[in-house]
Amino acid sequence: MSSPLRPKVIDLYKQLVYLGREYPAGYEDFFRPRLKAAFMKKKDLRDEEDIKKALLHGDYIIKELEAMYYLRKYRTLRKRYTNEA
């Protein structure tokens, strides 16, 4: 399957792998298998519109992960550095 969207899909995969390193439940045993499974489920998509929709969904997941990482860090630091009685 060679289409101009292929590099975009590969980039999305690489970005999610990069984000997955920090995943709290673990990269090797939790994140990576699920990431692979999610992409494998969509591997037979041929219609361009469908692929674009899937890419947008991927971007959404990236934003969700970034937000989760930020909140986790903020909450930990707030607890650590405030004198909450």
Place this chain on the structure above:
Amino acid sequence: MSNPLRIYVPVKRVIDYAVKVRVNPAKTDVDRSVKHSMNPFDEIAIEEAVRMKEKDKKIEVVAISCGTTKSQETLRTALAMGADRAVHVEVKDDSTLQPLAVAKLLQAYTATQENKPDLFILGKQAIDDDASQTGQMLAGLLNWPQTTFASKVELEGQTLKVTREIDGGLETVQAKLPAVITTDLRLNEPRYASLPNIMKAKKKPLVKLTPEDLGIDISPRILTLKVEEPAKRVGGRKVDSVDDLIDKLKNEAKTLSHTSFDTGYSADCTEFCPLVDSTDYLAYETKNDAQVRKGKLYLFTVDPKNKNGLQQQQVIEGPAILDMKWSHALVENRKVLGVVDSIGGLQLHHLTDAGELESLAHCQVSEPDVLCLSLDWASRVNKDDHRIAISHSNGELSIVVPSESEWKVADQWHAHDLEAWITAFNYWDTRTLYSGADDGLFKGWDSRSQTPQFTNKRHSMGVTTMQSSPFQEHTLVTGSYDENIYFWDTRSMRMPLKTVQTPGGGIWRLKWHPTEANLLLSASMHAGAFVINTNTHEIVNSFLDHTSMVYGADWSYVHKDWVASCSFYDHTMHLWDASTTA
């Protein structure tokens, strides 16, 4: 915004915030072979600089880091977040790189005209050392204004308006550039350095140099001697039933009352007989609430092995009693208990072979309108000195001596301007007598000539108790309403040897353990009763079951580590095991 503005953001590579830090086996440092990342407060600093740049394109953001080669990863993250270029000051071992050295490096690098900065933005502290010094030191070295713990930054031309997070709330300050800002947690939400941006960052310029290039000596001024983990928190446990709870408290917590006795009258004094034979006798006195003039003296036998370990043997009615003490030395072959009362009298009882208290002698020490507040026998260590010292509510002290079959007042003198709560002999040198009063002073006297030797103002409230150590020749302990216990070397009363702060309540009585030189019992009024290890200054046991002020407490001489304590308003005496597991 006409002139281009150069913002430097120093960043530090630290152990990642989510890593559980472990101490290395040598206890000299932490284990650094774990995940590292940019100090979170530095991320906030970079974010703030990048946001300012997004508002005004003429701003240049330079990230700078001092550390090993691996710091370049951190600089790459800074570039990925939006910094224009990076500077790496390479150091061989950054575990000894301290804030002052970093501040000097930053100042040295930016000293040249081509590198001149307008603004430094730093994280308020690094999450590894929590020093919170670099920004402040840098501002000091540069002689620039500093606006630390910033939660909001506004820049208008050359004027900086910063809202700071301080203990009382928020403070807004104004400064003119050039200046130093340190960022607090709530300043902004840093963006995530995404993979595409990390890739782009590889193309941005990164300059390397060394401290030698800058001519700065970075050797540490502070040496870390030891690194230790904090004490482990012991988890709580769940129990299945009330019976289970009581069983655990009795056997494991060890400070549940073994037996208790309610006399119906306010109790404030309890003393175990120190003359050890097979029976453990406990004298205990109470006051009649209605008229503070009357009281009762109880004699109990104590047997902790028995469920009903407290057996009342006798009750004697009389005037209200303020203090009592058994003599440690036999007085004419008798076991004698001295009792002082609210009408100025000293009553001596002796314990017969049948186990009863019999009146031995009475001495009217002061006028009946003056209360006797405490007494002490001189014979605790020096078995031949049978004198008794008594302190009074009018601040006077009296010495009573046996003379044939009578006990007479040998001396009496004015010692304090307020109530003299306590008097105590130096057991090792019974010529010296101590007294403590409600004015917070305690004094030392030559008891034979009644001349004062010293006046000590260490306690901030009334001095209520003192006792010479029966084991250590020059040790004296004093206690006060001010909740502090001071240990003194009697040869040098200028400063206490040590201080132990008790958990509140105020101290009424301190009693040394009968055999262990380093255990002290404290009757601490509202706070309960405590056993303190005088070597470690720690409270090794507490009895908190009294529901009212604990005034009296004493160790058993027969049953090691057992304590009787009594509380005033609930008129209850509790018998408990104070042995420590330590």
